[in-house]
């Protein structure tokens with residue numbers, strides 16, 4: 001190949017000049033990192049590349065510099081964005097589909113640097129140049145000589161550089177193309193970004209060293225024995241020794257040792273340090289003994305069915321794209337473990353190898369997924385889909401081999417996944433077959449094999465609850481290929497490799513899924529879509545941070561905020577969805593039973609007992625702690641429960657001063673690698689005493705006044721609208737049915753709900769209020785209204801009954817739908833505005849975070865404090881948020897005044913410095929401008945959230961159906 005031969009770019013070949021794939025090993029052989037600043041030039045396409053840039057004598061002094069590793073489009077996005085901008089598409093290829101050709105406009109990065117081979121660099125052996133990740137295709141030169149080319153963005157590539165290196169200074173040059181034939185295999189739902197984005201190094205390969213290691217470390221749960229056999233690829237493999245000092249193992253490569261061990265599980269990530277050595281090289285391994293099997297139709301580890309409480313993790317950093325530091329990787333795992341996540345699917349490519357080291361150490365189950373997705377072909381009825389076109393077979397097998405070889409020694413990796421959304425075909429089947437032969441110790445996952453002919457688990461995405469239930473009962477629809485039905489139905493387990501799409505507010509319905517996973521043995525859990533919002537951090541001109549999504553870089557084709565669908569925000573702050581997930585999947589279930597005065601602790605783990613936990617209890621009267629202590633509960637084995645009596649101190653308490661709750665919490669007894677002692681794992685609550693009923697009192701008559709009405713200290717205008725309570729300006733409250741649509745309202749499988757809400761027949765976002773009559777009596781003030789939109793056929797009758805009783809202002813709203821309301825309401829409640837100074841918020845009810853009908857597991861009853869700012873959930877795409885549920889009372893205070901609202905018995909509320917309409921109109925949080933009032937929604941009900949953005953909508957029991965209803969609220973103003 002001559003210098004200007006670019007045929008590799010559009011070749012389906014995975015590369016040339018590369019070394020065979022092998023494990024990522026921690027070796028004591030010499031290594032030289034080539035990370036750091038490189039010279040960089042961005043060419044517009046192959047036609048625009050720099051002739052001779054690879055020559056040692058080429059003068060690149062005028063070129064820019066760019067950090068390796070990094071992604072070039074992530075450079076200075078707040079400023080000049082010198083190397084183009086990110087582009088987001090979900091499934092569509094952003095270029096004309098004509099495999100394997102790619103556009104002439106093919107941004108091509110030319111990288112160069114020099115390095116000095118250290119004087120002590122060994123003179124014998126080989127020297128290998130290792131790239132851990134280059135997106136998407138590249139060619140490499142050392143001292144002007146071409147070593148080869150490679151593809152497979154999230155896979156390692158090694159070249160032998162030995163014969164081209166010189167003592168002293170050397171030059172390395174790399175040409176990286178954004179688009180290549182391989183782009184057709186890398187159509188994952190994420191930003192298109194390019195560059196040398198993972199580390200680069202020179203690594204020495206000593207003569208008679210250890211080329212590769214495959215450690216087979218099994219665990220026999222019946223005997224407690226671990227069996228270790230380490231295959232070593234070396235010129236002198238037979239001389240290689242394997243030692244595990246802690247276990248007294250000292251064997252030759254290929255030999256087997258069986259000794260009693262503590263097994264590795266995600267709950268008990270026990271690792272043993274091992275060394276594989278020849279005379280010339282020592283490789284350190286961390287061995288975890290565990291056996292993975294599909295048995296009795298179940299996925300078992302160490303003989304036990306496991307339950308996957310998983311997330312799909314893309315690699316993402318809002319500043320650097322898919323280039324992550326080890327600290328960020330560790331942070332992800334810490335956040336996961338702190339939220340009871342126990343499994344990761346590495347959607348949709350193998351992660352940075354260091355992430356898997358951390359998974360072994362910290363303990364999560366991993367489905368390691370190959371870097372493969374051809375989703376865009378779905379828009380062409382899968383015509384020419386590479387998965388079934390023979391010319392692509394080598395590339396498919398190459399990708400699988402590079403993943404399996406690199407990651408085969410990780411205890412955490414229990415399943416190989418062929419890739420994602422690549423339909424089906426012979427090349428996928430070939431990948432599976434190859435992997436099973438190479439590594440019989442791990443089952444194969446691939447969702448696109450619907451009949452499960454070449455996979456070991458039945459995997460689905462977004463199957464709704466009803467279908468998941470049928471699958472659990474083994475009564476699902478048969479396979480297309482009748483011969484496979486028995487296999488799929490009876491011989492393999494079921495997982496939801498994606499479910500509960502965490503886009504924006506939500507996902508709703510996780511509790512109901514979890515119940516199915518616990519109820520049906522066959523349903524072994526799943527992986528939430530997805531871990532993190534892929535927002536790109538930018539700043540407004542006045543320095544406010546915001547996160548960009550598709551379209552924010554003026555991409556001609558994009559999929560908007562569909563890339564903002566994670567359980568954590570781009571800055572890695574947990575979203576309410578993650579807090580909900582933590583509660584839904586908690587590995588210990590605490591039930592407080594006031595009737596029998598007992599606390600039950602059920603250990604839902606698969607292996608570990610609860611010896612790592614301790615328990616605290618607290619009794620609160622109206623959210624104020626009146627007694628607390630520690631609760632002794634013996635260690636409970638996995639799958640077992642313990643029952644203890646209420647602490648004696650609880651029985652000894654006097655009469656309750658208000659609604660009384662007992663809360664029991666399980667917390668870590670000592671520090672773990674991922675959280676400190678005291679970190680809460682699970683909690684349960686029981687109500688010990690109800691609130692005293694509100695005593696009925698004298699009613700104050702309403703009086704008509706000049707231009708309005710008066711009821712005690714409450715003033716109303718001529719249309720019967722409240723204007724003030726005790727001198728505090730309160731506008732409204734009046735009926736409100738609208739919410740700023742959530743992503744799940746806006747998108748939606750089937751008909752998006754918002755279509756019905758915005759339909760002219762309903763137009764809930766522009767309701768008008770017509771007063772039909774006002775009556776002021778001895779009992780109070782009654783205002784009858786009809787609420788409907790211009791042009792709409794349907795309306796809601798709303799009657800407001802105001803009374804003043806026992807020193808409090810009370811409002812009962814009676815609603816009655818008129819006409820055909822055949823869709824659920826966004827909300828049912830009233831909206832009021834109050835002075836902006838009332839910035840301090842306190843409530844007794846569900847909290848501390850937001851909760852909706854189907855995302856309410858994490859809301860516990862208590863007394864919480866926040867500010868108006870603190871009540872907003874900063875969704876990257878603005879939408880309904882922040883509602884607190886089951887609220888008995890809430891107060892807004894400031895400037896020496898307090899407005900307190902009472903439920904009868906409960907309500908939900910939001911408070912914002914902007915309206916729902918403002919929220920609806922905003923595209924980014926910085927579009928929201930504070931008004932000079934606060935807007936308070938007091939709701940009798942809210943439609944659930946669901947996950948219809950990609951998956952099922954709101955379950956029937958969480959829908960807010962329009963029907964005649966009445967709800968009551970109390971108001972009090974104090975100075």
Ligand code: IPT
Pocket residue numbers: 090188189348420421461462498501529562565950
């Ligand atoms: C599914 C994809 O596998 C995943 O990458 C992501 O795009 C997700 O959808 C939506 O966010 S595929 C879809 C057809 C269900």
